[in-house]
Amino acid sequence: MFSLDSLSFSHRFLALPKSFYTQVEPTPLDNPRWVAWNQDLAAELRLPNEVDEEHALLDVLSGSLSNEQIKPLAMKYAGHQFGIYNPDLGDGRGLLLGELTAKSGQTFDLHLKGAGKTPYSRMGDGRAVLRSTIREYLCSEAMKGLGVPTTRALAMMVSDTPVYREKVEQGALLLRVAETHIRFGHFEHFFYSGQHEQLRVLADKVIAWHMPQCLTADKPYVALFAEVVRLTAEMIAHWQAKGFAHGVMNTDNMSILGQTFDYGPFGFMDDYEPGYVCNHSDYQGRYAFDNQPSIAMWNLAALAHALSPLIDREDLDNGLETFTPLLQTEYSRQMREKFGLLTKQNEDEKFFIRCFAFMKSEKVDYTRFFRSLSNIDSNGITPVVDLFIDRAKAQSWVESYMLRCRLENDSETERCRKMRLVNPKYILRNYLAQQAIELAESGDFSLVHRLANVLKAPYEEQPDAEELAKLPPEWGKRMVITCSS
Ligand code: AMP
Ligand code: MG
Numbered sequence: 001m002f003s004l005d006s007l008s009f010s011h012r013f014l015a016l017p018k019s020f021y022t023q024v025e026p027t028p029l030d031n032p033r034w035v036a037w038n039q040d041l042a043a044e045l046r047l048p049n050e051v052d053e054e055h056a057l058l059d060v061l062s063g064s065l066s067n068e069q070i071k072p073l074a075m076k077y078a079g080h081q082f083g084i085y086n087p088d089l090g091d092g093r094g095l096l097l098g099e100l101t102a103k104s105g106q107t108f109d110l111h112l113k114g115a116g117k118t119p120y121s122r123m124g125d126g127r128a129v130l131r132s133t134i135r136e137y138l139c140s141e142a143m144k145g146l147g148v149p150t151t152r153a154l155a156m157m158v159s160d161t162p163v164y165r166e167k168v169e170q171g172a173l174l175l176r177v178a179e180t181h182i183r184f185g186h187f188e189h190f191f192y193s194g195q196h197e198q199l200r201v202l203a204d205k206v207i208a209w210h211m212p213q214c215l216t217a218d219k220p221y222v223a224l225f226a227e228v229v230r231l232t233a234e235m236i237a238h239w240q241a242k243g244f245a246h247g248v249m250n251t252d253n254m255s256i257l258g259q260t261f262d263y264g265p266f267g268f269m270d271d272y273e274p275g276y277v278c279n280h281s282d283y284q285g286r287y288a289f290d291n292q293p294s295i296a297m298w299n300l301a302a303l304a305h306a307l308s309p310l311i312d313r314e315d316l317d318n319g320l321e322t323f324t325p326l327l328q329t330e331y332s333r334q335m336r337e338k339f340g341l342l343t344k345q346n347e348d349e350k351f352f353i354r355c356f357a358f359m360k361s362e363k364v365d366y367t368r369f370f371r372s373l374s375n376i377d378s379n380g381i382t383p384v385v386d387l388f389i390d391r392a393k394a395q396s397w398v399e400s401y402m403l404r405c406r407l408e409n410d411s412e413t414e415r416c417r418k419m420r421l422v423n424p425k426y427i428l429r430n431y432l433a434q435q436a437i438e439l440a441e442s443g444d445f446s447l448v449h450r451l452a453n454v455l456k457a458p459y460e461e462q463p464d465a466e467e468l469a470k471l472p473p474e475w476g477k478r479m480v481i482t483c484s485s
Contacts, residue, residue, distance in 0.1 A: 002048035009098030026063025027116025029159035036156040049096040074118035077183030082108025090120025132485030133172035136263040142455035151178035185252035191306035231258025237330035243269040247279035265481035272359040280480040340415040374419035424458035431476025
């Protein structure tokens with residue numbers, strides 16, 4: 001039997017100076033109930049496998065009942081939103097409940113999103129609606145399944161509290177789990193407000209908690225920045241290779257550990273469209289899919305500026321200069337794996353350029369293209385040709401691809417097997433999330449659960465989930481999502 005007494009939260013963020021946060025009690029929601037409980041993650045965190053409505057955990061984790069283990073706080077941060085500095089940010093609707101140590105020995109933050117107003121709520125109501133909660137729950141777990149660095153989702157709750165957006169919606173809660181909730185914007189806050197001693201405290205804590213290897217470096221802060229650049233480059237390489245657009249890459253949504261963070265109007269590309277913009281409010285296309293690498297660089301430069309009291313200009317410049325090569329190396333490694341082309345050949349650059357131009361002009365489905373290419377029948381025929389309207393053109397491209405494949409060391413079967421390990425069959429397409437949300441809003445969470453389950457293993461064939469791997473219907477393509485969440 002699980003007992004609340006067995007919970008063992010720590011509160012290391014609470015030990016920081018008061019300027020880092022405000023302690024705030026959650027504002028309870030009316031009649032909260034579980035709608036999703038992530039059993040795999042719960043097991044890692046030594047939490048019970050099953051939870052029910054009577055379970056004392058519901059009262060405590062939904063913020064309805066205080067418990068000595070939970071010491072909620074709202075973090076203070078700032079950030080550049082669409083390129084403009086905003087000093088007034090912070091946890092406006094989420095609270096850090098405490099930290100749990102997992103079986104692995106690693107410590108994770110438990111953060112309740114939608115818990116009510118805080119001193120940083122500005123004009124907001126401190127709430128999260130069901131639709132955005134479902135999107136974050138499903139996408140963070142889908143990214144985990146894909147192997148992309150990400151925050152996680154432990155649970156989702158819904159309530160009878162009305163939340164007013166364009167229409168009346170149901171208030172919901174998300175329990176987010178992350179190695180850290182420290183953002184680029186935390187550093188910017190202490191820099192721009194002139195609290196440079198606190199900036200040092202923050203850098204020291206990030207090193208002590210998350211990057212102890214930097215302690216033994218000649219210049220620990222330089223090593224810290226180098227690590228943030230490296231982790232960010234890896235994350236962006238994953239996004240670009242998987243066809244993921246984040247949608248709101250403001251510096252307050254950038255985790256200091258390079259983990260995909262704050263899921264809002266994100267989208268996976270359907271048709272290959274490099275300029276894909278998934279955020280309805282992004283009129284200039286600042287956060288378009290193919291802009292993400294340069295925006296990440298912009299954000300790292302903003303972080304570098306905030307770190308300037310701790311690190312020499314030259315060291316910061318050197319750190320920034322490593323970003324593009326690191327990103328290119330990792331992106332090119334991932335793309336080679338996707339194509340099954342592991343050896344390097346002279347004509348490869350030209351081959352890739354031609355291929356992307358072809359995919360773009362033919363508007364082929366990005367995910368299906370690579371998955372189809374990973375399947376070849378006994379006659380050497382790949383279903384990829386079926387994705388193109390101009391079959392003759394496609395056939396001629398496939399022939400050039402097959403010629404190139406002959407230069408590989410693996411057999412065809414082995415190459416395809418390896419390709420299926422990196423080319424997902426299942427992704428969280430926006431239209432699927434939309435269908436799951438519409439059902440959930442009428443009380444039926446079956447598709448939410450089904451998607452959560454299927455997306456855990458996106459690279460595996462799951463014969464009873466074929467319809468979730470289909471091409472999107474015309475109405476479901478290029479969906480843009482609003483920020484009002
Ligand atoms: P986001 O767009 O979710 O990254 O949020 C940007 C800022 O607005 C953060 O400081 C959030 O905490 C705050 N915020 C977003 N939605 C709300 C809300 N409904 N109530 C209060 N603050 C919010
Ligand atoms: Mg945010």
